[in-house]
Amino acid sequence: xxxxLLTGSQTVGPFFAPAxxxxxxxxxxxxxxxxxxxxxxxxxxxxxxxxxPVADALIEIWQANxxxxxxxxxxxxxxxxDPSFLGFxxxxxxxxxxxxxxxxxxxxxxxxATQMLAPHICVQVFARGLLNHLVTRLYFAxxxxxxxxxxxxxxxxxxxxxxxxxxxxxxxxxxxRFDIILQxxxxxxxxxx
Amino acid sequence: xxxxxxxxxRGDREVFPxxxxxxxxxxxxRSPTLPLIEVPLxxxxxxxxxxxxxxxxxxxxxxxRNAGTGGEAxxxxxxxxxxxxxxxxxxVPDTLLEIWQANxxxxxxxKRDQWPGPLxxxxxxxxxxxxxxxxxxxxxxxxxxxYPWKNQPNAWRPAHIHFSLFGPSMLSRLVTQMYFxxxxxxxxxxxxxxxxxxxxxxxxxxxxxxxVTEEEWALGYRxxxxxxxxxxTPFEASEVTR
Numbered sequence: 472x473x474x475x476l477l478t479g480s481q482t483v484g485p486f487f488a489p490a491x492x493x494x495x496x497x498x499x500x501x502x503x504x505x506x507x508x509x510x511x512x513x514x515x516x517x518x519x520x521x522x523x524p525v526a527d528a529l530i531e532i533w534q535a536n537x538x539x540x541x542x543x544x545x546x547x548x549x550x551x552x553d554p555s556f557l558g559f560x561x562x563x564x565x566x567x568x569x570x571x572x573x574x575x576x577x578x579x580x581x582x583x584a585t586q587m588l589a590p591h592i593c594v595q596v597f598a599r600g601l602l603n604h605l606v607t608r609l610y611f612a613x614x615x616x617x618x619x620x621x622x623x624x625x626x627x628x629x630x631x632x633x634x635x636x637x638x639x640x641x642x643x644x645x646x647x648r649f650d651i652i653l654q655x656x657x658x659x660x661x662x663x664x
Numbered sequence: 665x666x667x668x669x670x671x672x673x674r675g676d677r678e679v680f681p682x683x684x685x686x687x688x689x690x691x692x693x694r695s696p697t698l699p700l701i702e703v704p705l706x707x708x709x710x711x712x713x714x715x716x717x718x719x720x721x722x723x724x725x726x727x728x729r730n731a732g733t734g735g736e737a738x739x740x741x742x743x744x745x746x747x748x749x750x751x752x753x754x755x756v757p758d759t760l761l762e763i764w765q766a767n768x769x770x771x772x773x774x775k776r777d778q779w780p781g782p783l784x785x786x787x788x789x790x791x792x793x794x795x796x797x798x799x800x801x802x803x804x805x806x807x808x809x810x811y812p813w814k815n816q817p818n819a820w821r822p823a824h825i826h827f828s829l830f831g832p833s834m835l836s837r838l839v840t841q842m843y844f845x846x847x848x849x850x851x852x853x854x855x856x857x858x859x860x861x862x863x864x865x866x867x868x869x870x871x872x873x874x875x876v877t878e879e880e881w882a883l884g885y886r887x888x889x890x891x892x893x894x895x896x897t898p899f900e901a902s903e904v905t906r
Contacts (some may be wrong), residue, residue: 473762475752475890478867479859481841482690484826486772490764490790491828495719520693527776533712533834543711545833545894546828549821558756559713580707593708599838602681602858603673603674622703656903661672663700664709664835 480604483597485527492529492563499562501534501574503555508537508575512646513609513636516568517596520654524568530651532560532572532609534591538580548581576611582621589620594606596651606664609649612637622662630660675783677866687854689815707837712837714830717760718794723903725793727765729786737787739768739806744842745871747799748829749889750893755799756831762792763803765825770809779812794877804882810849821858822849832894840888843869 483491492498502510513532519527535541535558538639540550542558558577562570567620589610611615614637617623628635636647651659672683672695683695684691719800726736728802744763746760748756766772771781773789787806811821824841831837844851849863850856867890874886 475749476755476867477676477679477751477892478838478840478889479864480674480681480838481826481855481859481868482688483828483839484841485776485827486774487826489773489788490762490792490826493790496762497790518735520695520697523693525694531837533708535708541707541711543833544715546707546720548707557713557732559717579787582706588706588708591708593834595834598694600688600692600694600826601687602683602688602691602855604837605696607836608675610688622706625701625703627701630884654697658698658789659752660698661696661700662703664703664705 480602482599483529484551485599487529490513491561499572501556501558501572503558506555507553508556508573510569511574511576511644512605512644513574513592513649514646515651516527517564517651518568518596518653520655522655524564524566525653526548526566526568528562528564528568528570528596530562530570531595531597531653532574534558534573534574535557535577535580537575537578539580541580546580550578554619571660579616584598588623589614589616589623591620596653605653605661607651607659607661608634609647610634611647622652626660632658633659665740672698674700676844678861679859681858681860685854685858688858691899697827707866709834710831712834714759714832717830718758720792720794725736725791725803727787727789727791727803730791731756731786731788731839732902733786735786737767737806738784741804742807743802743804743876743878743882743884744887745800745802745884746877746887746889748795748801748831748889749799750832750836750889752893754884754893755795756891757795757799757819758832758835759795760792761795761801762790763825764790765805765808766811768809772811781809801802807844815854820849820852822847822853827889829889829891831891833892836891836893838889838891841868844864844885845872
């Protein structure tokens with residue numbers, strides 16, 4: 472069967488917030504009290520090519536639960552589902568380009584029958600001026616398995632640091648900082664996905 | 665990985681716009697300049713939130729009345745319907761569509777939209793629905809007006825409705841815009857013209873559908889949306905020069 476032409480992408484524009492960030496559409500907090508796993512806060516800022524904060528970006532994340540299982544029918548792995556964890560987050564940026572999520576550190580999911588992926592969170596970025604969304608991944612800087620991750624290894628050495636969220640312990644909270652630089656010095660490594 | 669700096673394109677170069685499209689000024693400082701990284705597909709990409717995000721009410725799909733004022737939005741009432749398909753033609757059922765649009769006068773209900781078009785107190789300009797088992801969605805709304813912006817002198821965006829949908833996996837995530845047929849502003853609009861081919865631009869234009877039109881009630885438009893399928897055909901590595 473011949474493939475249909477895909478529908479092309481267009482920018483999310485400047486006026487998406489009333490629809491995509493309405494009270495019941497934004498999802499900064501992914502956890503419930505009964506969710507299993509280590510609580511973490513993800514924080515970062517989005518910057519443009521002049522290092523000006525991007526105040527009208529939309530960030531979406533997707534991740535496995537603490538056991539390393541995605542809440543999706545394609546994941547038929549043996550790890551347990553967590554009924555109190557969906558794994559999807561959506562946040563807007565503020566005037567400083569800042570965004571945040573409260574979630575759990577994901578478990579490792581399999582790459583194939585013999586190899587695991589390093590724990591990571593999928594990140595998609597939408598904004599005025601982005602005719603397509605951008606796709607990247609957050610890896611944890613203190614995770615020893617990053618170097619053998621088959622996706623992380625595709626990133627040129629000098630750009631790998633752009634995907635590493637750095638841990639900051641703040642009072643009783645574990646914070647991972649993940650800035651996203653759309654263009655220029657320190658430009659985040661984005662994927663052709 | 666043969667993508668040339670200056671022409672960073674995601675996926676199919678026949679369909680997807682380049683990140684840098686100078687006629688659309690906002691792309692200039694927001695487009696990546698380094699090649700997109702080719703990576704193997706993993707479970708992380710072949711899964712996604714689409715199948716489990718489903719919280720909508722029937723009222724969400726009626727933009728003419730969902731402002732909650734008891735009043736009805738002003739404008740030409742239209743029924744927007746169509747199917748969500750994957751590239752093999754299979755319907756994508758139970759997937760969330762979120763839409764937003766300007767009112768009949770071309771004004772968005774947003775603090776950053778301050779041009780002197782009138783607001784409509786009975787129109788929020790946002791709606792959502794799920795596709796049914798056959799992949800069909802349906803909204804009742806009003807036809808949006810054209811919208812002025814400051815991209816270039818005397819710039820007007822053609823009437824459009826923004827669509828956001830998830831589909832079966834992370835690979836099928838799509839945010840796009842739907843346009844109306846026979847609009848002379850299409851050729852002047854850098855956002856629409858950023859789509860590289862005539863065939864792909866035509867994919868973004870709804871068709872008037874008389875079988876959808878309801879007598880003494882609303883005009884009908886049909887627009888199908890094609891997203892990447894659950895098998896996750898990888899994008900070919902781009903080989904683009906400019």
